[in-house]
Amino acid sequence: QLQLHESGPGLVKPSETLSLTCSVSGGSISSTSYYWSWIRQPPGKGLEWIGMIYYRGNTFYSPSLDSRVTLSVDTSNNQFSLNMNSVTAADTAVYYCARLIWSGFRAGFDYWGQGILVTVSS
Amino acid sequence: DIQMTQFPSSLSASVGDRVTITCQASQDIRNYLNWYQQKPGKAPKLLIYDASNLETGVPSRFSGSGSGTDFTFTISSLQPEDFATYYCQQYDNHPPLFTFGPGTKVDFK
Numbered sequence: 001q002l003q004l005h006e007s008g009p010g011l012v013k014p015s016e017t018l019s020l021t022c023s024v025s026g027g028s029i030s031s032t033s034y035y036w037s038w039i040r041q042p043p044g045k046g047l048e049w050i051g052m053i054y055y056r057g058n059t060f061y062s063p064s065l066d067s068r069v070t071l072s073v074d075t076s077n078n079q080f081s082l083n084m085n086s087v088t089a090a091d092t093a094v095y096y097c098a099r100l101i102w103s104g105f106r107a108g109f110d111y112w113g114q115g116i117l118v119t120v121s122s
Numbered sequence: 123d124i125q126m127t128q129f130p131s132s133l134s135a136s137v138g139d140r141v142t143i144t145c146q147a148s149q150d151i152r153n154y155l156n157w158y159q160q161k162p163g164k165a166p167k168l169l170i171y172d173a174s175n176l177e178t179g180v181p182s183r184f185s186g187s188g189s190g191t192d193f194t195f196t197i198s199s200l201q202p203e204d205f206a207t208y209y210c211q212q213y214d215n216h217p218p219l220f221t222f223g224p225g226t227k228v229d230f231k
Contacts, residue, residue: 037220047166047209049220060218063123096165106172107213107220108156112165 002027004097004113012091012120018084022097022113029078030055035100037109038071038082040093048093052100053080087120094118124148126212126223134231141197143226145188145210153189156211159204160225166209170195197228205229 008020022036029036038050051061053071061069065084073080084091094117098109125148135141145155153173158166168177170186173193183198197204210223 046224047211047222049222052218062219098165102218106175107154107215107218108168108171108177108211109158109166109220110168110177112167115165 002099002111004099004111006095006097006113006116008116008118010117010119012087012118013122014088014120015086018082018087018091018118018120020082020095020097020116020118021079022081023077023079024099025078029073029080030075033101033103035102036073036080037098037100039096039098039109040091041096041115042090042093050082050084050095052102089120092118092120124151124212124214124219124221126210126221128210128223128226130226131224132227132229134229135200136231137200137202139200139231141200141204141228143195143208143210145193145195145223147191147193147212150190151212151214154213154215155186155188155193156213157184157186157195158209158211158222159206160209161206169208200228 003025005023012018035052037052051071053059070083094115096115097113099111127146129144155173157170160166169180174186185196187194207225207227209225213220
């Protein structure tokens with residue numbers, strides 16, 4: 001059974017960089033037909049897609065976050081990471097990593113981590 | 123950018139009720155529409171993909187329909203474990219872009 005697990009600091013200061021890692025177990029991050037994605041959810045609000053990465057390093061980002069976000073992948077450790085710079089209180093959210101099926105026939109987030117709350121505050 | 127709206131934003135229902143949620147896209151998205159269930163403190167769960175296809179392991183009381191701009195999600199007979207928030211989500215392929223609707227909270231009447 002595939003499992004994803006987010007890790008990283010739960011508190012980040014304004015203007016600093018938010019860094020999270022998603023560890024994948026029970027399957028290979030190098031599987032074809034799958035991308036790996038980050039999604040966030042501010043407390044009490046809806047879901048926002050942040051970006052996606054393929055095991056070869058191909059990335060796509062949400063246009064609204066493109067200038068502040070970088071995704072990277074570490075296939076040797078079966079994990080991928082999110083860096084978001086210049087954070088503000090508006091970036092306070094639960095951050096989820098998820099597997100994205102993205103083929104010519106369908107696209108959807110079928111496996112999710114449990115989420116990690118990141119608070120931006122001084 | 124494509125905007126997604128959901129109706130209603132919340133509803134109250136009883137066990138056994140038929141529940142219908144509508145999702146509307148601001149432009150034609152063909153059938154590029156998924157539905158998720160989220161319970162408090164948990165990650166979303168994919169229920170329906172490509173508007174009408176049931177994800178493996180999801181009970182058949184869940185269904186979806188629609189194409190273009192108007193989509194419907196139905197629970198044929200609401201069960202106690204179905205009280206949750208439901209989100210629609212559209213996707214573009216070129217370039218990839220994923221947008222969630224604002225959600226519909228289903229709670230006890």
